[in-house]
Amino acid sequence: MKILFLTHSFNSLAQRLFVELTERGHQVSIEFDVNDRVSEEAVELFRPDLILAPFLKRAIPESIWKRHVCIVLHPGIPGDRGPSALDWAILGGETEWGVIALQAAAEMDAGDVWATARFPMRAARKSSLYRNEVTEAAVTALLTAVERFASGAFRPEPLDYGKPEVRGRLQPLMTQQDRAVDWSADTTAAVVRKIRSADGFPGVLDMLFDEPYFLFNAFEERTLWGGAPGQIIATRHGAILRATVDGAVWITHLKKKPVGSEPTFKLPAATVLGEKLAGVPESALPALPAVHPHPGPLPPAGEGEKTWRDIWYEEKNGVGYLHFDFYNGAMGTEDCARLRAALLEARQRPTRVLVLRGGADFWSNGIHLNLIEVAASPADESWRNINAMDDLTEAILTTDEKITIAALQGNAGAGGVFLALAADRVFARQGIVLNPHYKSMGNLYGSEYWTYLLPKRVGDDQTRAITQNRLPIGTPAAKRLGLIDDCFGHDIESFRRGVEGIAEALAASPDLPRLLADKAQRRRSDEAEKPLARYREEELARMKLNFYGFDPSYHVARHNFVYKVCHSRTPLHLALHRRPKWKRPAAPRKQEIKEVAS
Ligand code: COA
Numbered sequence: 001m002k003i004l005f006l007t008h009s010f011n012s013l014a015q016r017l018f019v020e021l022t023e024r025g026h027q028v029s030i031e032f033d034v035n036d037r038v039s040e041e042a043v044e045l046f047r048p049d050l051i052l053a054p055f056l057k058r059a060i061p062e063s064i065w066k067r068h069v070c071i072v073l074h075p076g077i078p079g080d081r082g083p084s085a086l087d088w089a090i091l092g093g094e095t096e097w098g099v100i101a102l103q104a105a106a107e108m109d110a111g112d113v114w115a116t117a118r119f120p121m122r123a124a125r126k127s128s129l130y131r132n133e134v135t136e137a138a139v140t141a142l143l144t145a146v147e148r149f150a151s152g153a154f155r156p157e158p159l160d161y162g163k164p165e166v167r168g169r170l171q172p173l174m175t176q177q178d179r180a181v182d183w184s185a186d187t188t189a190a191v192v193r194k195i196r197s198a199d200g201f202p203g204v205l206d207m208l209f210d211e212p213y214f215l216f217n218a219f220e221e222r223t224l225w226g227g228a229p230g231q232i233i234a235t236r237h238g239a240i241l242r243a244t245v246d247g248a249v250w251i252t253h254l255k256k257k258p259v260g261s262e263p264t265f266k267l268p269a270a271t272v273l274g275e276k277l278a279g280v281p282e283s284a285l286p287a288l289p290a291v292h293p294h295p296g297p298l299p300p301a302g303e304g305e306k307t308w309r310d311i312w313y314e315e316k317n318g319v320g321y322l323h324f325d326f327y328n329g330a331m332g333t334e335d336c337a338r339l340r341a342a343l344l345e346a347r348q349r350p351t352r353v354l355v356l357r358g359g360a361d362f363w364s365n366g367i368h369l370n371l372i373e374v375a376a377s378p379a380d381e382s383w384r385n386i387n388a389m390d391d392l393t394e395a396i397l398t399t400d401e402k403i404t405i406a407a408l409q410g411n412a413g414a415g416g417v418f419l420a421l422a423a424d425r426v427f428a429r430q431g432i433v434l435n436p437h438y439k440s441m442g443n444l445y446g447s448e449y450w451t452y453l454l455p456k457r458v459g460d461d462q463t464r465a466i467t468q469n470r471l472p473i474g475t476p477a478a479k480r481l482g483l484i485d486d487c488f489g490h491d492i493e494s495f496r497r498g499v500e501g502i503a504e505a506l507a508a509s510p511d512l513p514r515l516l517a518d519k520a521q522r523r524r525s526d527e528a529e530k531p532l533a534r535y536r537e538e539e540l541a542r543m544k545l546n547f548y549g550f551d552p553s554y555h556v557a558r559h560n561f562v563y564k565v566c567h568s569r570t571p572l573h574l575a576l577h578r579r580p581k582w583k584r585p586a587a588p589r590k591q592e593i594k595e596v597a598s
Contacts, residue, residue, distance in 0.1 A: 001150060004048035005030045006039055006070070007055045009567065010472075010574060012411060013073075013135050014054040015433045019474030020139055021146070029576035032567045036061040042570075043068065046577035050149055052142065053104065060104045070104035071114055071145050075134045078116055079161060080168025081109035086126050086134070087174040090197040097121050097129075099137040101145040103156050109170075112156035114145035123193075125217065127200040128361050131410070132492070136431065174198075176205040181215075183230035188247040192218045195251070200266075200328070203255055208232070209276045212257035216266060217327050219308035221248040224283060234283040237310060237338070238268030241283065250308040252327055265562050267370055268332075285309050310335070311342050318507035319500070320351040320402075329362025329416055332371040333381070336388035340395050347399055352516075353507040355405045355499060356396070356423055360492055363408040363432075364416025366448070369441075373562040378555060379547040386447050386543055389415055390536055393448045396422035397532065400520055403506055407499040408484075409492050414438050417483075418448035421457060424519060426484040427502070429495040433472045436483065440470050440571075442557030445542035452526075452535040457482050470573050 003026050007014045010030060021028050031042035033056055043051070043064055051070040053060060060070050076085040077098040089097045098118040105111035117137035122129065148154035160166060179194045181204060186194070195218035198204045203214025217239075227233040227243035234241040239252040254272040256264045270277055285307075314321045324339050331339070346354055358364060367385040375381035396404055396419070406423035410432055417436035420426050428434070436454065438446035446467075455463045458481050466473070466481075475487035489495025506512065546554040559565075572579050 001026050001049040001146070002046060003028045003146075004042060004046050004051045004577075006033055006042070006051055006053045006060060006064075007031075008033050008057045009055065011055050012131055012433060013138055015435075015472035016135050016139060016431065016474070017052070017054050017142055019433060019472055019477070020143060023474055023476055024143075026146075027576070030570060030574040031577075032570045033058060034566075034568060034570075036063070038569075039064060042575070042577060050146065052146075054138070054142075059108055062106070065104035069149060071101050071142070071149070072104050072109070072111070073138050073142065074100045074102060074109050075130070075138075076100060076109075077118070077168045078113060078163075079159065079166035080171065082171040082173065084171060084174035086129060087179075087197045088171050089121065090126055090129070090193065091174070091179060093193075094121050097133075099134060099141045101138075101141040102159075110159055112158050114148055114154075114156045115141040117141040117144075123196075125196045125199040131361050136490070139431070176202075179204055181206055183242075183244070185245065188220050188244045188249050191244055191249050192220055195249075203266075205257065208254075208273065213272065214255040214257065214266075215251050216253040216255070217251065219250040219252075221250055221308060222306040224248055224307070232277065232280050234281050235270050235277055236283045236285065236308070237334075238270045239308065240269040240273070240277070240280075252308075252310075263563050265370055265373070265564075267374060271371065271374065311339055313342065313346055315349065315351060316500070317504045318351055318353065319503040320346050320349050320354045321357055322346050322354065323357045323359070324364075325359030326362075326364070329359065329365035329410070329412070330368040330370065331364055331366065331385075331389065331416075332368035333384045333388045335368070336385070336392045340388075340392045343392070343395050343399075347395075347401060351507065352402055352512055353405065353503045354399065354402045355407050355503050356420075357407050357499075358409060358412075358420075360409055362410040362416070363406070363412040364419050365411075365413040366415030366419075366438075369558050370562050373558060378558070382547045382554075383544075386415075386540070389419065390447050390449065390540075393419050393422045394532060394536075397449065398523070400523070401516070403512070403515060403519070405499065405503055405506075407495070408432055408434075409495055411435075414441065414444075415446060415448040415450070418446070418450040418453050421453040421483075422449065425502075427495075427499055428475050428478065428484050428487045429489050429492065430475050430487045431490065432475060432487075434475075434478055434483065435470075435472050437467045437470045439467060440557070441561065442546070442553035442555070443551075444546050444554050444557075445539065447536065447539040447543055449532065449535050449539070451539055452530075452532065456526075470571075 003021055005014060018028050029046050040063055051068050053072040078100060096118055098116055100113055101115045102113050103111035117140040119133040119137050179197055181191050181194055195204050195215050199216050203216050205212055206215050221241055225248050229243050229245050231243045232240045233243050239250050241248050241250050251269055253266050254269045255266045258264050310325050312323050326335055367389055372378050372381045404423040405425045406420035408420055408428040412420060413435040417434050438444040462481055478484045479487055488498045
């Protein structure tokens, strides 16, 4: 079928659905919801069989939904309506939630129901639920809806509040008052829940040093306490620790409330507060935290921890596991340096296999564009950050004494994908989305040894196609292309178990010395053919032009990304219908990434 996505942006959910539908042979074209006329034009140009709206902030114009079937995704249970569905579900302590695929109609979220899917709620950030449970349920509901539509025999069901299973209700937009923290009364758990309900947008508005800030990314602390509720009592790796009535809570990110029309963006809390934190003690943790030998299976990442940390290490049955869970997968200069230090320490451990686990939501999205944007010289900070990423990538590439495994539990983008390719084996959780390209960031050339790592895995033709097409790649296609070695596990837990099984079998294998010898031999011959230093030098020469050259495209693109400047048009690599006919791929295009879009 020809399917048109009408969407506010090509966000992770829209990318995942794009991947799933193209994998099933549908031809998907994308139009950003800029205004009614542009959407109407897209429909005229593409003449879709079906219109899907994975992520919309406005209603679909009547001129479109009256003439075409438009299926909209809503992150709620049947009957639920309104713009703050997940926020209310988290704050209200719902134990089960869902996704509805409904037909666009005159009233928002009130159209006939094509399909629904449910999931158990997890104590997590709203954005984490969205990227995991909501996304999986949305795939289930949408694929069912598409099949039902294709069958021609299914009639979607009108929403009927008289039915006992229709439990949801129309809920208003959640206001800051609804989730305001009362530091004199709210327990640590209540503070964490309120902040989670607003993460990653809009954050919880609160006062610090008599100024308004939005708070993001909160974690319970159970080893440090003291101070008056609300007071900042410690800092750690850019986060602040605030006392509560019954303990303390880490808050890693803040966004200053804009004054007038001057926009602001999210940054590590200590970067935002700067000198205001003078005198607050830094509660640093060592680069490689204490080793936790677990007798049973490893607990889920971070669970059972009594404090917050973004890098930690575990060991079991001859395998080391290095976790790094950076907010939004963004890795600043210091993050890269700390992770590299932890990696170098982990290399000294008497293990034979080292698993690099990233975080639960993201493996990595490369250099930290927000920290670069706020730096006195964004060009200099870009340079420092990319060099720190390169140092880290090189440390993985030159881990001679162990087999390294990159275990991607969450999505990865740009340099973050190439960081993973530096490992000997690359495994991904089924359903994550990879964006192994830099071009969308103002024609950024990229580094992280990608010119060595990508062709080695996929060959020169596919390297060109992947980097130029700038499309998200799903795990089945990534495996077919050779970008990753395998994908398995529908959820994080089963993926972890799968990775542990492979890693432990490798560590115990009598073949391991031979595997390590082969690895050393391959590295030696690659090095003799072209030294790693030369790849880096060539890539960085191009990056220098991006950072310091006459063409400001990268700086403009980064600025727009960080400030979330709305798109004024859909890029041609996504809007097939806007490409000249001869540049459109033959329909349908499965994810083989053959053709190169200009
Ligand atoms: N630096 C800082 N923040 C980043 C980031 C980065 N490299 N990559 C993603 N983020 C942030 C986004 O701003 C967003 O922030 P929010 O919490 O305020 O919403 C959040 O992470 C999620 O990103 P989003 O774009 O909404 O996620 P997505 O899953 O829809 O898209 C990507 C994923 C990777 C395609 C997209 O985030 C992207 O293009 N990132 C930039 C990658 C890049 O160019 N890195 C630099 C070169 S190495």
